[in-house]
Amino acid sequence: MTARVCIQGGDFDLSAEVAALRLADKRVGAVCAFVGTVRDQNVAPTLAAGAAALPPEGALPPRGGPSAAAPILSMELEHYPGMTEKAIEAMIDEAHRRFDIYAARVIHRVGLLQPLDQIVMVAVTAAHRGESFKACEFLMDYLKTQAPFWKKEQTPEGARWVDARVTDDAALARWGIEKPNT
Amino acid sequence: MKLTVKYFASIREALGQGSETMDTASTDLSALRDELIARGGPYSQALARGKAVRVALDQVMSEESAALREGCEVAFFPPVTGG
Numbered sequence: 001m002t003a004r005v006c007i008q009g010g011d012f013d014l015s016a017e018v019a020a021l022r023l024a025d026k027r028v029g030a031v032c033a034f035v036g037t038v039r040d041q042n043v044a045p046t047l048a049a050g051a052a053a054l055p056p057e058g059a060l061p062p063r064g065g066p067s068a069a070a071p072i073l074s075m076e077l078e079h080y081p082g083m084t085e086k087a088i089e090a091m092i093d094e095a096h097r098r099f100d101i102y103a104a105r106v107i108h109r110v111g112l113l114q115p116l117d118q119i120v121m122v123a124v125t126a127a128h129r130g131e132s133f134k135a136c137e138f139l140m141d142y143l144k145t146q147a148p149f150w151k152k153e154q155t156p157e158g159a160r161w162v163d164a165r166v167t168d169d170a171a172l173a174r175w176g177i178e179k180p181n182t
Numbered sequence: 183m184k185l186t187v188k189y190f191a192s193i194r195e196a197l198g199q200g201s202e203t204m205d206t207a208s209t210d211l212s213a214l215r216d217e218l219i220a221r222g223g224p225y226s227q228a229l230a231r232g233k234a235v236r237v238a239l240d241q242v243m244s245e246e247s248a249a250l251r252e253g254c255e256v257a258f259f260p261p262v263t264g265g
Contacts, residue, residue: 036265077264150264
């Protein structure tokens with residue numbers, strides 16, 4: 001059986017990962033996969049209904065740091081080896097408790113990445129689409145605020161550590177989990 | 183008691199080190215953070231009260247009220263930004 005969590009420097013192949021996840025499992029009627037990629041701009045997401053109002057992105061740029069509008073040339077991903085794997089394993093256990101799913105796999109890349117690169121994959125199999133959609137979104141929402149990764153962006157104006165977003169805390173709170181990251 | 187303290191991301195950079203072993207009289211994470219802040223210099227700034235700092239105890243996200251144990255691993259880091 002493939003490991004449920006993989007932290008790696010190299011790229012991944014979504015088709016191969018999905019094929020491995022549903023391999024010979026005739027119960028599977030739905031596969032939901034999410035892939036996150038590196039943007040060249042640090043743009044704020046549109047606020048979900050009910051989420052707390054935020055000041056405009058870039059209203060308070062870090063003193064002496066690059067402006068929020070500075071384009072991203074590359075990104076360095078740091079993590080906490082050991083804890084990262086344990087934290088995501090626990091998230092997958094929780095997804096199995098909450099949703100009727102068969103298998104889940106999370107891949108997250110670390111190290112130096114460029115715009116357009118794939119950075120994260122969450123894939124889930126289930127009998128029906130509803131549970132697979134929900135579990136996939138749950139795992140991403142959980143990972144965004146509780147897995148120990150940190151992004152540092154290189155811009156023409158210098159490097160900046162990426163700020164955590166209140167909107168990500170709000171996304172996890174929708175699942176009834178109050179573990180604020182910000 | 184002896185324990186290991188790890189630092190990540192902007193906090194690691196500010197302190198100029200990613201890990202240290204300590205002998206401490208602190209009994210919980212909150213007291214340990216205060217002990218580190220009391221060192222002054224970059225510690226007082228990077229771990230300052232009122233600043234968003236997350237803490238893990240033995241590789242699990244923890245509240246600062248959690249008790250320290252002999253040989254445990256503590257980590258201080260800024261809010262996470264993966265995904």
